[in-house]
Amino acid sequence: MTREISIYTESYEAQTDLSTKQYYAVALQSDENRVALAAAGVAHGILQNKPSAQGQGAEVRHLGISRHVVDGNATNIAIGDLITSDAAGKGVVADTINDLAYAIALEASTADGDIISVLMIGPIRVHA
Numbered sequence: 001m002t003r004e005i006s007i008y009t010e011s012y013e014a015q016t017d018l019s020t021k022q023y024y025a026v027a028l029q030s031d032e033n034r035v036a037l038a039a040a041g042v043a044h045g046i047l048q049n050k051p052s053a054q055g056q057g058a059e060v061r062h063l064g065i066s067r068h069v070v071d072g073n074a075t076n077i078a079i080g081d082l083i084t085s086d087a088a089g090k091g092v093v094a095d096t097i098n099d100l101a102y103a104i105a106l107e108a109s110t111a112d113g114d115i116i117s118v119l120m121i122g123p124i125r126v127h128a
Helices: none
Strands: 005-014 025-028 034-037 045-047 057-071 082-085 091-093 100-105 112-125
Antiparallel strands (some): 045 057
């Protein structure tokens, strides 16, 4: 059962059309007021809505429980796994030393495009 609890969600401007990227990882851009899809391993939160043009409001969950689009196909995601982002903004297992994890999986996934619940924990480095 996918669930959500917001502890800290903030509004930013979308850098571009993100209407098909709800529940993907996003990152702050250089002006700190805009967000775009996260690059691999660099996520500041998960997009909660579907802004359809540059400058529209983008609601980003930073802390709490969020739904998240993941790719559990390459490496299966198990409950309790640390999550980082891939180059497409999907959640993947953070299993390499120095990966930057931002969430803990609360559900398992074995497929690309699954939506699971994750506990947003803020960025932490994966250690051996």
